[in-house]
Amino acid sequence: MSAAAPPAGASAAAAGASAAAAGASAAAPALDADRLSIAFGGLKAVTELSLRVPARGLHGLIGPNGAGKTTVFNLLTGVYRPDSGSIRLGGVRVDGLRPNQIARAGLARTFQNIRLFAELSVLDNVRVAAAVRARSGLLRTFLRTPLYVAEEAAILERARELLAILGIAHREDEQAKSLPYGDQRRLEIARALATEPRVLLLDEPVAGMNTQEKKAMRGLIQSLRERFDVAILLIEHDMGLVMDICEHITVLDHGVTIARGEPAAVQHDPAVIEAYLGVPDDGAAAPPGDAG
């Protein structure tokens, strides 16, 4: 996996990467975010957030609306640069790198509001992500070098395999936007997995799903860890799901970590209950444990 070390780009990260790449081992957590903070103007969106997800771990990130969960995803993926703190993927520092470099280093995500390439076919959505480490220069493309052709075949094979695993292989030629909602969520997961991530960020994967679909998605999420050797960080409003499948939960409120630990402990934490009940107009956020 050291081959996936990000190209030099940011000063601190580059130095860290070269040192850590050799030592990146199974011992290092898949994702290690240390005291991340970011402020927009005077607003502290996230304060001193630390997350540590071991390889194949499944952690949850919860909090009332506006708690800063999505900001955390944007920090981890490089859309925002943290004002302070560090992010490591398998021991390799990635904070300060650009989003495409971080994706290449092994971080992928799905979106709460589905953001597929709607005009591309289902297959192409996955292929475009599967090409993340392939080299596709102009010359290679036109000359169709043996390496290019071999990569092409490998990409196609992996894309088809992912579609099959997620149960949407029969729709590969359709435009992504023509898929039903549940299948679009599955395609987003397939596309994220195509980048061969070390860590997968799932942003409300069961939002808008009925009970049956949720059940299927729960099984799928759990199976991904073994099957793809990936650690998962989950944002979800469905407390039943979160409490059920996550090993560890971090609770945010106004960007501050108010609780962390095993689901059972977090569920009964007075600070957590207060945070949820203290937001009267937030219908979606039932107190932890009441839902599901």
Add this chain to the structure above:
Amino acid sequence: MDVTKFVQVCLNGLTLGSLYALIALGYTLVYGVLRFINFAHSDVVTIGAWMAFVFAAAIGWAGTDSPLFAMPVILAMSMAVCATLGFTIERLAYRPLRRAPRLNVLITAIGVSLFLQNSGQLKWVFGTQPQAMPKLLSEEALFTLAGVRVPVVDVVVVVLAFTLLVALQWLVFRTRMGQAMRAVSFDERTAALMGINVDMIISYTFMIGSALAAAGGMIYGLKYGNLLQSADSVWVLLGLKAFVAAVVGGIGNVRGAVAGAFLIAFVEMFGAAYRSPQMRDVYVFGILIAVLILKPGGLLGKATVEKV
């Protein structure tokens, strides 16, 4: 009805449409990934035409007695120069404005255009005097169709244009670079999160569009022979009509640009031949107005709601 005249007008429409299509693609490709009109594109066409002249003169290929490979060699050189120019323009002028308001980029494009037009007139660049493009291709008839002489140059122009158009279609719709381009075009931020190097894709897009512009410029030179100085309104009008073709076809749509180019060219040529030659530009812009009123997204475009 006069068949010979009809066939002749069709032939003219075909060659002119090929020329417009090559140029229109540059506008539409750049709009596809960056959502702005690269007003400096027509000047890349001008430079492509002039570079062909410069290379031909430097090597000493001055006429039809030049070797057969003279034209492809000069074409390749001119395309390479313009691809480099397109890359440089994007890198120096547009990339620093990636997060700036669209209007700033647009104004910068006009600035780049003026810069290229005027620096082209410097005496150590192309100069202010018009030049005659070497006749690398014969004006002799290759064959005669319904009484119309079809010269070698027309055949080569059309075949070359169609080859490039097919190659571009293949690149955009059948390769992984094309997939990445379409992904960036659809949603740049998400594309980056999927590991696509957006800056690199944008650079490639400029290089490809500019190389096609060079081919268009050289075709213009071969077909019409006379190269006017780089700030002449002839070039501006050529670029403007190609831009109209891209808009009529649906800006951002690769196939639309080609369809729009041939539509514009045929209307222009038929209007000139059967109605009034003085009005040819009026027909072109008349189509633009009609399309903007009836189908603002362009013929192959789709209606989009501007986000505010």
